[in-house]
Amino acid sequence: MKNDLTKMMALDIYASNLEEEKYSEINADLQPSSKKSVNLLSWGIQDLFFEKELFNDLDTIKTFSENFNWKDNVSTVIKENYYESLVLTNIEKKILWVSNGFTKMTGYKKEFALNKTPRFLQGEKTTENTRKRIQTKLSQGKPFKDVIINYRKDQSTYKCELHIIPLHNNNLKITHFLALEKEVV
Template sequence: MENNPTPHPLLCWDIVLEGIERRKQLKKDLEALQNIMYRNEWKEVRAAFQEALIWEDKTIIVTDSQLNIIHATENLHTMNGYWPHEVIGQRPTLFQGPATSLDTRKAIKMAIDALQPFQTALVNYRKNGSTYTCHIEGFPIFNQSGRLVNFMAIEKAA
């Protein structure tokens, strides 16, 4: 008889454990987004953020009206190496650098200044300095009184 251990088949529990942490993360992110939504009395609830987060595994960043990041979903770390707590209080320009198109940056700024939604792709930088193409759908969020309270960006690295 050989001394080689018998390989064990992949157990169902192994697959379940892998998804438990992701589901916990999603629950935490959705609760945080809902708290922001209720606290700021969002006029129009964008259900797109739930679908984007759960089914499309996109990263969501919420800023205040001055563009300071107040929330980032946990999967930000997978996209660019930053943990959400590292970017709170920073501006999204933190992810930009020399290879980020000035024209694209200007177009985003014009949309934000005009309080208009936008979709674009631009070169962003990971925490380690490497670049990636980031597809962004950004839009302003208004409260029940019509006052700008937040901006939201739904992002996916390509």
């Protein structure tokens, strides 16, 4: 990141010292493209926030893991996969805990989600085929990924990629599910 910042500063200095005619020739190349652009400086800041949230989430999940005697190494799964939100449900799919990212992604307060099933996030555009497919995968007891159309509190829709991990106790019985979620295009 330091090199990128240095390069951008050098480009700014170079461009600001050009004569008007030369600057006019390259000005179009210096403008952001019409495609969606990302401010490179924001990546470092985003990473810092994600790391802080990651550590908070890991601490909470470790506490759950100890309390429920999970044999699964959930910390590794969380560290190795990008997510915006975590949702922990019991075997009946009632929400026990959501990360702070859940509120950012959905608009719902954490307290609102507790003891509900994630179905409250679904609506008219969430197809029955998708619901059945996810239910079938849950019943198979294996980790999986899928995409579902969910609804925010303001009723706007978003495509949510779910990475669901069944969690097992020491007797290898599934006791909980952890969903790592992120919005996708």
